[in-house]
Amino acid sequence: MRYDTILSDVLKVADEASERVLHIYQSDFKVSFKGDESPITAADIASHEVIARGLRSISSDIPILSEEGQEIPWDERRHWRRFWLIDPVDGTREFTQRSGEFTVNIALIENGSPVLGVVTVPVSGEAYWGVVGEGAHKRDRAGHRQEIRVIEPRKPLRVVASKNHLNEETRAFIDGMGEHELIQAGSSLKFCRIAEGRADVYPRLGPTCEWDTAAAQAVLVAAGGRVETLNGEALRYGKQNLLNPHFIASSGWV
Known part of the structure; x- marks a missing residue:
């Protein structure tokens, strides 16, 4: 096609x-x-x-x-x-x-x-x-x-996170990334902020479903970014269980 x-x-x-x-x-x-x-x-x-x-x-x-x-x-x-x-x-x-x-x-x-x-x-x-x-x-x-297009990160790292779903596990992960600026956004806009160069990384250590991420993942990857599980594997779709594993969306340099 x-x-x-x-x-x-x-x-x-x-x-x-x-x-x-x-x-x-x-x-x-x-x-x-x-x-x-x-x-x-x-x-x-x-x-x-x-x-x-x-x-x-x-x-x-x-x-x-x-x-x-x-x-x-x-x-x-x-x-x-x-x-x-x-x-x-x-x-x-x-x-x-x-x-x-x-x-x-x-x-x-x-x-x-x-x-x-x-x-x-x-x-x-x-x-x-x-x-x-x-x-x-x-x-x-x-x-x-x-x-x-994504851009190469500068310091401090611009980390985008959910306004309504920022749990303690994700907050601890972000704190472990060192000096950073926290940018909060709703919905799939978090991926888009990275795709357009306004943020660097979006860690999600909480529940999401396949339909929550697929479209924006395509946009981000098309813009040069990555969306990977914590094991470094690409986030996959069409699974029996529609829940996503935890993942990190990034500009590719992070």
Whole structure:
């Protein structure tokens, strides 16, 4: 598959989903809770529906795995060589707190690796996208597009961490890195900050799922960065257990 032939269409789908999410964000929305006590709103469902419909029109033969979609048995998923992996609203807690730091994430997975990723930011109108091996780009709120690339770290090290999920284990790991500047951001924006050269490393020693990281991982890797487990292995996708191991996302020099 030539990813450049579908990238603009995937970006359009993400933008449409972002518009739906923003409309609900600006309304008096209600918050419900799933079985694992994680929050969900009408924006999660609306975004899922827009993205699923859009991706099926782009590629009807590629299956879709979504945080808000129907649970798909492992016996079926295990045979997938290529699939879409989406998080309709990444950072629902940020959404409910009205911080603006939530994103819409769409990734294409091939043989366990994200090869294409699109991340849009509904409140700011920004977007990030990347194709591994072909580069990464950002669109600002004015619609201007530019190529983005990781940069070599300077001192103090700029460490990006979650606003809502900074646990003691991650905090201790960060403290062990020596002199640093802590930058806090929500959702998959943490990966994007590294991809655009505004941060150097993002350690995550807490629970995340595959759909939380895939799109932004593709953007970061396309920008020259890395996302690896604590054992130095690439973060993989399409596993039976959808939880990610602990990982470190970085500019590549860290």
